[in-house]
Amino acid sequence: MPKVLFNIWRTNSSGGEFQEYKTEITEGMVVLDAVHQIQAEHANDLAVRWNCKAGKCGSCSAEINGHPKLMCMTRMSDMPEGKPVTIQPMKAFPVIKDLVTDVSVNYKIKKRIKKFKPRPPDAPDGTWRMAQGDIDRVQEFRKCIECFLCQDVCHVLREHHLHEKFAGPRHMVYTAALEMHPLDTEDRTRDLKDGHGIGFCNITKCCTNVCPENIHITDNAIIPLKERVADRFYDPLMKLFRKFSK
Amino acid sequence: MAGQETHSYDVVVIGSGGAGLRAAIEAAAAGVSVAVICRSLLGKAHTVMAEGGVAAALSNVDERDNWKVHFTDTMRGGQYLNNARMAELHAKESPLRVRELEAWGAVFDRTDDGRILQRNFGGHKYPRLAHVGDRTGLEMIRTLQDYTIHQKVDIFQEYTIISLLKNDGRITGAFGYDREKGLFKIFHAKAVIIATGGMGRIYKISSNSWDCTGGGISLAYHAGASLIDMEFVQFHPTGMVWPPSVRGLLITEGVRGEGGVLRNNKGRRFMFDDIPDLYKGQTSTDEEEGWRYTQGDKNAKRPPELLTRDHVARCIMREIKEGRGSPHGGVFLDIAWIKEKISNAPEHIKRKLPSMYHQFKELAGVDITKEPMEVGPTTHYIMGGVQVDADSQMTTIPGLFAAGECAAGLHGSNRLGGNSLSDLLVFGKRAGEYAAKYSRETTHGKINEDEIKEISTWALAPFQRGSAGVAENPFQIQTDLQEEMQKLVGIVRLENELEEAIKKINALNERIERVSCGGNRGYNPGWHTAMELKHMITVAEAIARAAKERKESRGGHFREDFPQKSDAFGKINICIKKDPAGNMEVKQIPKPKIREDLQQIIDEMK
Numbered sequence: 001m002p003k004v005l006f007n008i009w010r011t012n013s014s015g016g017e018f019q020e021y022k023t024e025i026t027e028g029m030v031v032l033d034a035v036h037q038i039q040a041e042h043a044n045d046l047a048v049r050w051n052c053k054a055g056k057c058g059s060c061s062a063e064i065n066g067h068p069k070l071m072c073m074t075r076m077s078d079m080p081e082g083k084p085v086t087i088q089p090m091k092a093f094p095v096i097k098d099l100v101t102d103v104s105v106n107y108k109i110k111k112r113i114k115k116f117k118p119r120p121p122d123a124p125d126g127t128w129r130m131a132q133g134d135i136d137r138v139q140e141f142r143k144c145i146e147c148f149l150c151q152d153v154c155h156v157l158r159e160h161h162l163h164e165k166f167a168g169p170r171h172m173v174y175t176a177a178l179e180m181h182p183l184d185t186e187d188r189t190r191d192l193k194d195g196h197g198i199g200f201c202n203i204t205k206c207c208t209n210v211c212p213e214n215i216h217i218t219d220n221a222i223i224p225l226k227e228r229v230a231d232r233f234y235d236p237l238m239k240l241f242r243k244f245s246k
Numbered sequence: 247m248a249g250q251e252t253h254s255y256d257v258v259v260i261g262s263g264g265a266g267l268r269a270a271i272e273a274a275a276a277g278v279s280v281a282v283i284c285r286s287l288l289g290k291a292h293t294v295m296a297e298g299g300v301a302a303a304l305s306n307v308d309e310r311d312n313w314k315v316h317f318t319d320t321m322r323g324g325q326y327l328n329n330a331r332m333a334e335l336h337a338k339e340s341p342l343r344v345r346e347l348e349a350w351g352a353v354f355d356r357t358d359d360g361r362i363l364q365r366n367f368g369g370h371k372y373p374r375l376a377h378v379g380d381r382t383g384l385e386m387i388r389t390l391q392d393y394t395i396h397q398k399v400d401i402f403q404e405y406t407i408i409s410l411l412k413n414d415g416r417i418t419g420a421f422g423y424d425r426e427k428g429l430f431k432i433f434h435a436k437a438v439i440i441a442t443g444g445m446g447r448i449y450k451i452s453s454n455s456w457d458c459t460g461g462g463i464s465l466a467y468h469a470g471a472s473l474i475d476m477e478f479v480q481f482h483p484t485g486m487v488w489p490p491s492v493r494g495l496l497i498t499e500g501v502r503g504e505g506g507v508l509r510n511n512k513g514r515r516f517m518f519d520d521i522p523d524l525y526k527g528q529t530s531t532d533e534e535e536g537w538r539y540t541q542g543d544k545n546a547k548r549p550p551e552l553l554t555r556d557h558v559a560r561c562i563m564r565e566i567k568e569g570r571g572s573p574h575g576g577v578f579l580d581i582a583w584i585k586e587k588i589s590n591a592p593e594h595i596k597r598k599l600p601s602m603y604h605q606f607k608e609l610a611g612v613d614i615t616k617e618p619m620e621v622g623p624t625t626h627y628i629m630g631g632v633q634v635d636a637d638s639q640m641t642t643i644p645g646l647f648a649a650g651e652c653a654a655g656l657h658g659s660n661r662l663g664g665n666s667l668s669d670l671l672v673f674g675k676r677a678g679e680y681a682a683k684y685s686r687e688t689t690h691g692k693i694n695e696d697e698i699k700e701i702s703t704w705a706l707a708p709f710q711r712g713s714a715g716v717a718e719n720p721f722q723i724q725t726d727l728q729e730e731m732q733k734l735v736g737i738v739r740l741e742n743e744l745e746e747a748i749k750k751i752n753a754l755n756e757r758i759e760r761v762s763c764g765g766n767r768g769y770n771p772g773w774h775t776a777m778e779l780k781h782m783i784t785v786a787e788a789i790a791r792a793a794k795e796r797k798e799s800r801g802g803h804f805r806e807d808f809p810q811k812s813d814a815f816g817k818i819n820i821c822i823k824k825d826p827a828g829n830m831e832v833k834q835i836p837k838p839k840i841r842e843d844l845q846q847i848i849d850e851m852k
Binding site: 054056057073111138 | 288294379384770772
């Protein structure tokens, strides 16, 4: 069986550096398997966050050869042959140790989004009626596993560090799921414009490209939300009126 | 307390899966102070992996369903070792709990008239599982998570509890550390709820998440609580078998519920060859009728692929053992064949089973709309756990509660699919309610400083041992335990193998005295595993000892040397407790008496 060279980011007192490890790769292995093997064989204290190893919990996000991915869903057989595999923590979040980052900001942002507020039940037994066709798009958003890869790759957060001003793609998807929920009666449009900074997104679709659940973040969540904000606050007729009255 | 941060709460919930979050919500609603301790990040617990659905007799799809049928199905599935009162409460309350989730924002799949859709599942007489495609667990945990963050609940993420605290026979709190810095923390509490889930990670082939190490069961045991039914481990019939690195990963029973069939390498649907007497009346012997059942024909009987999990798992083992298995040591599960029946089959499959499609495509390079899957049994669930009072979920220790997979009683000797998610909700709520009530009626107990010192010293010992000479690698011991459990305490069990297993587990227990770890205390998986081994080994020993004690075959427990059911063993639960000398004591206790009216329901529906 072939041994493959890995360059894994290890933190140390002066920040951190890549360390080389070699481990044997067998059929079907994913990158997370290799990291575990290295942990067991060479580096018991190598920090990596993981839970399900089935692409369902969204814990093992990292950057593999520079690409934001889930380590558990990245097969070794898809890595370029004969080249070392580089693994580093998500860049948009502070590093706690090695491959583990501090993603707590995401939990804080979510708490600021107004919660679900259903209309009164439709039937005397306290239940509601919803057509499958009306919930399909909400169900797409609710597939999100909160891996935060979209937050990692979004340049507003990654390059410009505007976590305080822009809620980021994950939270746009979350807001969209609430706003488009057939039972919801809350209004989050002003928050989207002001507190959550939807205007910062310039629809480069980087988030959509890395989503392991293939959620059409930009097209199905962010753009419709932008339209709601535009309809409310930037109505074109009003704009026209303002222009001519100058 | 010197050097250690102390947090004080009325109720502390250990575990943030479905049961833990539901308990926390209920306790907070009662107005007491509540903390939830998550071993991982919030929303990542093993509940997220549940696929098929949550069982509740909503009777949205088949109006003949009601709590009595659900109750009877649960009892039959558990071969009547269940705590009947728990099965009653579960069947009666699960519809309320499911509707409540909808009020909190869950978006279940719908019927044509806009109500919650329900699907067929093994052992359930009528379509009963509310679901969201094949990602029901994700929907459930996200709904509970998003609801909890707006309640008065303090959430501690990436904290691990390593011991419960006791004084004068009652619970005083819990002791643990935060993963990031590795600093010890004391949680001073009037009541503690254990909601730590299962133990699949003590086996080599498992569908379970990293977190499922049996921690809470062991915490309760070491605090002196009784465990019951530990011999009953559920091996889910359909785990992935290829490639090796994903071996054990779950394939939802929903595949069979949607019409998927099991075949051996001769192409035969072998499930027709062995239908147990208990299910003869409600199982079809005709392939065509079975298909009609999966498509909602109310007059059709269910196909044998939808028999209970214990039975299907054993039939698969038989096929493999007798040389009729698939190339990688499984059998074939085929959903692609339904293209003979419906025109848009590939789209239909992708829509009903999106995660399964994705999982096979990404991890095995198999398109399940075109070719069959290779499947084999995988360790999935433990029916046994901490013994609790049916109504309040209090354990045998005052102030200590348990709910969800780590608690025992509801499922008897075998759990029906879908009854786990409903278990979390029903008994999570009850645990929260009664723990809050208990905490109101009591004051904080005094923390025993000596106990804290003792645990801290034990916890830090792996750092003192260094890496020279006889030092043990924690990951190696973990792997060895998994190998032994898989080999000796698996689906098919034998007296001498169980004896050997106990010996091997004791030897591992000695090795953990020499386990060492390097690095520092901050986010150190080696240290974490070193401490966790004690819990894994405790639970492994409890399973092996209980399995040796039960000399019969029933539900998830199959003894090759005692292949039949025994009436005598049908009347008892195996109870495990730590004796005063610190040894594991195994006792047979009479199972709880069933109320007459409940017995009558069972008899009427036989």
